[in-house]
Amino acid sequence: xxxxSPQQRRGNTRQRIQDVALELFAEQGYEKTSxxxxxxxxxxxxxxxxxxxxxxxxxxxxxxxxxxxxIDDLIGWAEEQPRTLExxxxxxxxxxxxxxxxxxxxxxxxxxxxxxxxxxIGETMKKRLFALVELLRSADAPLADQVRCISALFTLHxxxxxxxxxxxxxxxxxxxxxxxATDLIVQAHHRQP
Amino acid sequence: xxxxSPQQRRGNTRQRIQDVALELFAEQGYEKTSxxxxxxxxxxxxxxxxxxxxxxxxxxxxxxxxxxxxIDDLIGWAEEQPRTLExxxxxxxxxxxxxxxxxxxxxxxxxxxxxxxxxxIGETMKKRLFALVELLRSADAPLADQVRCISALFTLHxxxxxxxxxxxxxxxxxxxxxxxATDLIVQAHHRQP
DNA sequence: GTCTATACCGTGATAGAC
DNA sequence: GTCTATCACGGTATAGAC
Numbered sequence: 001x002x003x004x005s006p007q008q009r010r011g012n013t014r015q016r017i018q019d020v021a022l023e024l025f026a027e028q029g030y031e032k033t034s035x036x037x038x039x040x041x042x043x044x045x046x047x048x049x050x051x052x053x054x055x056x057x058x059x060x061x062x063x064x065x066x067x068x069x070x071i072d073d074l075i076g077w078a079e080e081q082p083r084t085l086e087x088x089x090x091x092x093x094x095x096x097x098x099x100x101x102x103x104x105x106x107x108x109x110x111x112x113x114x115x116x117x118x119x120x121i122g123e124t125m126k127k128r129l130f131a132l133v134e135l136l137r138s139a140d141a142p143l144a145d146q147v148r149c150i151s152a153l154f155t156l157h158x159x160x161x162x163x164x165x166x167x168x169x170x171x172x173x174x175x176x177x178x179x180x181a182t183d184l185i186v187q188a189h190h191r192q193p
Numbered sequence: 194x195x196x197x198s199p200q201q202r203r204g205n206t207r208q209r210i211q212d213v214a215l216e217l218f219a220e221q222g223y224e225k226t227s228x229x230x231x232x233x234x235x236x237x238x239x240x241x242x243x244x245x246x247x248x249x250x251x252x253x254x255x256x257x258x259x260x261x262x263x264i265d266d267l268i269g270w271a272e273e274q275p276r277t278l279e280x281x282x283x284x285x286x287x288x289x290x291x292x293x294x295x296x297x298x299x300x301x302x303x304x305x306x307x308x309x310x311x312x313x314i315g316e317t318m319k320k321r322l323f324a325l326v327e328l329l330r331s332a333d334a335p336l337a338d339q340v341r342c343i344s345a346l347f348t349l350h351x352x353x354x355x356x357x358x359x360x361x362x363x364x365x366x367x368x369x370x371x372x373x374a375t376d377l378i379v380q381a382h383h384r385q386p
Numbered sequence: 387g388t389c390t391a392t393a394c395c396g397t398g399a400t401a402g403a404c
Numbered sequence: 405g406t407c408t409a410t411c412a413c414g415g416t417a418t419a420g421a422c
Contacts, residue, residue, distance in 0.1 A: 013388080029307030031224035034414060046415085048389050056415065113304035114222030130359075143369040147352060151373055154351045155344040162343060166323075176336040180344055180377075206405090227397065239398085241406050249398065 014052045016042055018066070021059045026104040030060065030115045057119055060108075064121045067105045068128075070098040075131045085189045088136050089182055095132065096156050096178045100171075103160065110161055129153070136185055145188035152181040152188075207245045209235055211259070214252045219297040223253065223308045250312055253301075257314045260298045261321075263291040268324045278382045281329050282375055288325065289349050289371045293364075296353065303354050322346070329378055338381035345374040345381075 020041050024033040035056060039046045053059045074094050081087040099106045109116055109125060116122045137149040159177020164170050213234050217226040228239045228249060246252045267287050274280040292299045302309050302318065309315045329342040352370020357363050 029311070032307070032311065045390055047391080050416075051388060108307075111306035111310070113306075114225070114301075115307075117304070118222070118225065143365065144372045147348070147366070147369045147373045150351055150355060151344065151348040151370075154347050154355075155340070158343055158347045159340060162347075172336065173340070176340045177344075179337045180340045184373075238407060243399075244405055
């Protein structure tokens with residue numbers, strides 16, 4: 001018991017910046033959160049942040065990279081599977097779980113789309129979303145069924161964000177959203193050859 | 194033909210500020226749009242804007258009030274109707290149309306949720322969304338069916354925003370989204386007594 | 387290698403002159 | 405009704421203390 005005082009000694013500063021930043025970004029929005037505020041919470045100066053990260057954008061990029069690897073893996077896995085209904089169900093299941101274990105980040109992206117769109121992570125996220133839609137939909141299906149696939153994805157988001165504030169048990173709500181989403185892709189899937 | 198030159202003479206300045214502001218807010222996001230930029234587009238100074246509006250927030254509030262009256266009317270109308278399936282369908286139909294005729298505003302609210310949430314219009318919008326959900330759902334229905342009602346609303350949003358960039362004819366896409374949304378509330382409705 | 391002090395320019399906002 | 409001047413705060417940058 002020699003070192004390590006009020007706010008932990010060292011080495012973990014970078015990690016602590018990421019944690020605090022994500023928390024505040026998700027709570028108050030990206031632009032409304034100032035670097036000063038992040039620095040004050042950690043009891044350092046603004047300039048200290050610039051030792052660990054080149055810019056404000058860099059902070060959120062690093063968080064994004066760390067927390068969305070599961071989605072990347074999921075897409076990689078799914079693209080090597082046969083395009084069966086069961087594969088699609090599994091994609092939704094895993095996507096729902098991935099979101100649940102990174103709520104803050106997904107809430108941030110949901111509520112700061114205008115910001116994210118101009119950031120470099122915007123392009124990345126857009127590509128992944130398209131990849132997911134591509135995995136779920138059948139190109140020759142009627143337009144309504146293609147909408148169903150996208151709607152399924154949005155339902156999972158809605159289930160996490162909007163519903164969480166209204167109903168009781170989040171986990172139960174997540175399951176319900178997953179059920180509805182699955183239902184949608186089942187309908188869309190069955191109408192194809 | 195005496196007055197009215199390069200940029201229209203007068204009296205409509207307030208209106209022109211609203212138009213330009215909404216356009217830029219929807220395009221680049223609320224925070225990324227500076228008052229200087231708005232002023233420059235109109236060929237006046239920043240301070241001139243402050244004659245017409247107390248704050249930046251006041252600008253978007255005024256636009257919001259002007260453009261969301263249809264939703265307010267819709268809710269008022271629906272609350273006096275019998276809670277039948279046909280009423281619910283009509284709510285979705287009109288909501289979809291209302292969004293179509295105010296795309297910029299809805300896109301702004303969709304992509305700047307974090308900002309809107311802290312603004313006074315956030316509370317108003319939240320109340321209206323809840324009112325709409327209340328009109329669509331049946332309190333005693335299973336959780337999954339309640340999710341379906343919310344999902345229906347989100348599907349309309351998705352149909353307007355996300356899909357618009359991907360597919361071809363926006364009007365056709367809107368119709369498809371409306372179809373899927375209607376389908377969802379039909380399912381939810383039939384499972385109640 | 388980790389941080390502080392300090393300064394730069396752009397932002398929303400205000401007061402007061404024309 | 406519109407402008408100039410001025411303000412505090414935002415992200416960013418660098419020099420240098422430990």
